[in-house]
Amino acid sequence: MREDAATGGGLSTGDRLLSVIEVLGSQDGAGVTEVADQLEIAKSTAHAHLRTLHDRGYILKRDGTYHLGLRFLQLGQAAKQPWDEYPFIKEKVEELADESEIRAQFLAPEHDEAVYVYRSTGRHSVPTDSRVGVRIPMHSVAAGKAMLAQFPGDRVDALVDRHGLPAQTDETITDRAELDAALERVRERGYAINEGESWEGVRAVGAPVLTPDGDVFGGLSVSGSPHRVDPDDLADLVMGAANEIKLEFQYE
Amino acid sequence: MREDAATGGGLSTGDRLLSVIEVLGSQDGAGVTEVADQLEIAKSTAHAHLRTLHDRGYILKRDGTYHLGLRFLQLGQAAKQPWDEYPFIKEKVEELADESEIRAQFLAPEHDEAVYVYRSTGRHSVPTDSRVGVRIPMHSVAAGKAMLAQFPGDRVDALVDRHGLPAQTDETITDRAELDAALERVRERGYAINEGESWEGVRAVGAPVLTPDGDVFGGLSVSGSPHRVDPDDLADLVMGAANEIKLEFQYE
């Protein structure tokens, strides 16, 4: 998959350990042979890695296959902590979902991708945090485009160089010039629209969340089927919420 | 800390990588030198590990120090998935918190420890998932004792051999005979009580959550200051909720 480890002073063994973790995370449960096959390493090697993770309590055996253990839940909470420090972000997401009666979400930029940090489906919500932690290319979601539009040009350049503009649907922007035009429109309007660019038949309206200093802190969006998402109605709501978060930072 | 890696076919490099992750997770942010000092390894070694994690997108630099990245949030969600498969568990925790008007939680047994999976403080909750993912010795919490009481004797033996009975407060059970007596009482009554054994001034009532097959699936408990926690009132509520979860499994 990646050869980055050898290139540039990384540790290939550690790299492989992470690959093993990813294999276990991307499916529910895998055995020694399955891990070895997927990573194209010897069974005995896969076994050694799994043993390391098991001895340390990071994975466990259930029904004869290995699974990620709850230690990752602890690490995940630790990783999320910087956002939990500002509880009003989660509150605003819930407010937004309640008022708009569609899904609302807050995404954070990380390593040039957008990551779902909070999500709410309003008062009548299915209580599970579906999609939390999921990474998605920034150019393919409304909140991501809203953030991109705030980045300096060279940062966008670097991002596109590294990841390209992978298509999620037929509507995804895959052309650099088209992206620039879209970002320019976002800056003019102050909000971004996603018209089936990440999932067919899903429309979203997103706005950037800035710190008082003007740094991009994340992106806020609401999404749902097109007939329930009217940008003219929702843009002010989303931008307002984003701005309220910005103001809350003042009192920290 | 641990020398387990060398002993028994583990990979010491991978072991060290996990240690680096733990250092970053146990505090907010650490630099190369700090990691090296804490693990007593060369700065250049710590640097190599951090680079590996950084190149793979697992950690990131913020304000000049390294922090866990949101990729761990994704792994954490994957680790939690087996419980999210049964949404009624989370629902029952919330019900329990609403009805008792104190905190309610569901803990899962893993690697001989109890891990907070769900937690609710009722309708007027602070919405953050505080304590989720935290690991705690089973003998020191109500839900943990409730689970322990269901384990076969040799499993309790193995657990005590491995971890001992570390004290959290002056009230924590640290004597094996005393633990056995306590577990026997739990079995008689059907529920466990925690009287300041994990935190001073916190009382809890817990019950085991079993599968229809009789396996221990987890533990449910409510907790709060003693004057708000009357075991005679709450035991039936907690045991009832635990039993309802058991019944829900039937329809899966």
Next chain:
DNA sequence: ATAAACGTTCGGAAATGTCGAACAGAGTAG
């Protein structure tokens, strides 16, 4: 009962992680 698949152990060859020293850069105190 036989076969096939899986997890596990082991030794040796080859690859790689570790260390320390040296370099560069940022920040601070004088």
Next chain:
DNA sequence: CTACTCTGTTCGACATTTCCGAACGTTTAT
């Protein structure tokens, strides 16, 4: 403004480790 200290970074060489393949034991399927 300079000197000093702290940080993060690079590099080469040695020693350690990882990795593989083959063989063994165990379970599941035919």
